[in-house]
Amino acid sequence: MFQGVVKRLCFAPNSSVSLYVRHFCKKSHRKLRISEAISSSSSSQLGVNITVQGWLRSVRPQKANIFLHVNDGSSLQSLQVVAGAELNNPLLTFGSAVEVSGVLKKSPHKTQPVELEADVIRVLGECNPVDFPFKIKKRHGLEYIRQFPHLRCRTNVFSSLLRIRSEATSAIHSYFKDNDFVQIHTPIITSNDCEGAGELFQVEPSSAHDGHFFSVPTFLTVSGQLHLEAMAGAFSKVYTFGPTFRAENSQSRRHLAEFYMVEAEISFTQSIEDLTKVMEDMFRSATEHVLAHCVEDVDLFHRHVTPGHRETVDGMLKKCFPVITYSEAVDILNRSSEQFAFPSDWGCDLKTEHEKYLVKHCGNVPVFVTDYPYDLKPFYARDNQDHPQHTAAAVDLLVPGVGELCGGSLREERLSVLRARLEELGLEDVNSWYLDLRRFGSVPHGGFGLGFERYLQCILGVDNIKDVIPFPRFSHSCVL
Template sequence: MFQTAAKMFVLAPNVSLSRGILLSIRHYCKKTPTKLRVSEALSSGELGANIKVQGWVRSIRPQKENLFLHVNDGSSLQSLQIVASSELNDPLLTFGSAVEVTGSLKESPNRKQPVELQADQIRVVGECNPVDFPFKIKERHGLEYIRQFPHLRCRTNIFSSLLRIRSEATAAIQSYFKENGFVQIHTPVITSNDCEGAGELFRVEPSGQEKEEDGNFFSVPAFLTVSGQLHLEVMSGAFSGVYTFGPTFRAENSQSRRHLAEFYMVEAEVSFTQSLEDLTKVMEDMFRSATEHVLAHCAEDVDLFHRHVTPGQRDNVDAMLKRKFSVITYSEAIDILNRSSHKFAFPTHWGCDLQTEHEKHLVKHCGSVPVFVTDYPYDLKPFYARDNQDRPKHTAAAVDLLVPGVGELCGGSLREERPDLLRARLAQAGLEDSYGWYLDLRRFGSVPHGGFGMGFERYLQCILGVDNIKDVIPFPRFSHSCLL
């Protein structure tokens, strides 16, 4: 059996090859190019190999006898230099055009690249008018400018780097949970519960159909999920650790740099725990594990941000990884804020909800490293947060992780597992009829448990130093904007 990149030749038993057929097969094998991604071509040590790459032209420089191109296919920040005879030039070969190039790999005289492709053939697959194309050759466009073109911004170096980082960070978080024995749960996007206290809801109704007699397609009001937490709590009755990673929705009329109507959230639930330290350990370990993985596997892409978008951010990230996260109580946080000489737009007092300005000040006060704030006022937290029963300052076993440049990154709590206290809290909130199933969880083999959620886009903002959350998600959705 003889195999090439494109064909497989199988010989029947007792059939031998003549010298002529064998030479023909060798000739075929030699001439058939191997398709490689740009990243594979750049790392290939097979000089002289006959290959084919497909991608988009990032630069073009015609000369009298030679033609120089840089082609990128999204697999690497670095492009592959193509060297060709000027005879292969084509009027359709422009900046932004899609091409297929075949040729042989040669050692590059340029120290910045190990190899280049000596082209035998260049075929224009997709034309691009460089005059109308919103991104210009050799120009470094800002994130705010490219945000205007959500259908094209993946073609820029900076946003393609962001998408590779986002992909690698997703894989790193998944790996962390898998390696630590968590089971992934696909929680529903459409739900009948509102995870009380999480935010405004998007109502789900059928379009273009007659409504059911009771007015509801699902027979009950249905919404886009604001959190998978309650569904994870169901699963925590059968597994010691579960997590979900998916889209969540908030119908908040906000144009801020920290909020989106649709964003991704990492949520986890840990069974058999009565300690906030068990939750903070998972948060901190996950943050460190994912960040170290991204820095190691996306070094060039991260460096592009840290050099050209947020200079100095790498030092901040290194400091976060080197130092243990701080821990303070909510009461200590209020004392710090009240003693500060800084004039806050929102006044601070025991019982107030912490605003972004307060969160950033606390992080700075603690040495510009992540800080856990624990034991919030009981009345600030939803019905499922565990009552600390510490009078007169009535607090809940809840925790937020605050990080530099962003503020709140994670929020979580121990869950109230005591049926009587939970029933009283539900009744106080007028939710007892809707959450009978939630009370059932405490009747049949319930265990002390807790969990948290982390905004994935805010995590990317934190490690990259990106100021606006709309610049770390492929297609941002926010009030008055749903492009594409």
């Protein structure tokens, strides 16, 4: 009886009572995300008036009814909406933004747990399906949707990628938090070239300015490592997770001008094994978390984008990561029957083709390569002082389909050795502050960096790095 009174009062003439009741009626439609509505099949939500907001993924009009699928990005699945044909006014089109209110009911179809029986549909944003680059019920390839970085989040495959990326980010932060690392926000603008490769974006104000804005030349960071090392003088375990920049004139499938790096630094260690343990544990922890919390999204990739890759991921998680030295790696390459485009002699840097071969040789699981030639590594890598094979205490983690995922080393904590190295490279003046770290309470320490986009490529099997970042930046391309 009360419901009948409320219904009549909602349509009564304006009065203080009717205004209150109309507000009450509106409040009685509980607003749910699509993922919450879909998961309500066995809960008290059934039979309740709800409101959802999202974008139309499909529109199927019939004589008496119209069937819609609405998605708000919270789930790969869309919510089916059933409405009378009279609610198709204005005309509902694929891609439009809508707000739908109605009663959530158990669906008679086995393929979907619930459906929304609509009584009100409001178009919040129109979409012309003729001009919209993505077409209804068509599966577009990654290369095609890459042309529309401002719109590709509307596709199933890229919305899945973004949910996976978000969950992987949370998993990595959780790993470091659970293992007592302190997060450090390292600067984006810096006067240091950490890698010493000169692939820098210089930073200057757009308006005229006398001299350098910061009094010295400044650049977008290529790595937060040196700043982490400063923090490692007071904290035993630190990490950072943020954007880094390389002015590489490359159109390859493995490189970006802007990408995200996970970097960690550990004090009081003299062992490469301490670094490889963190790398392996973090990889396993994050991957297991993503597989457990993004089941449908990961399955979409492994079924339709990179079929068969799930077996590779499962294989990576089942086995311990083997460790070989650089010298052993060169020996494996030179004994193989493979025809490589680049030389694999001792002293040469390993190329992607070499890295991928080594991964396959070791059982198609991630493999650590240690003790690289000293001259191949940056000034901060610790000198093993193992003449005549002069090597550095450095390590790379190579993974299937990608090649190098992580790079790290023990850091040179010996002041005399570090100063000699900087003098040899002509870098002593610009790194005087770095020498101070060795003068005042220096301890043996080491660290590594992981390319986050390459990590996503690895676990999803995606070939092109531009397909695992929302807005890819590379030479001759900076859309948006």
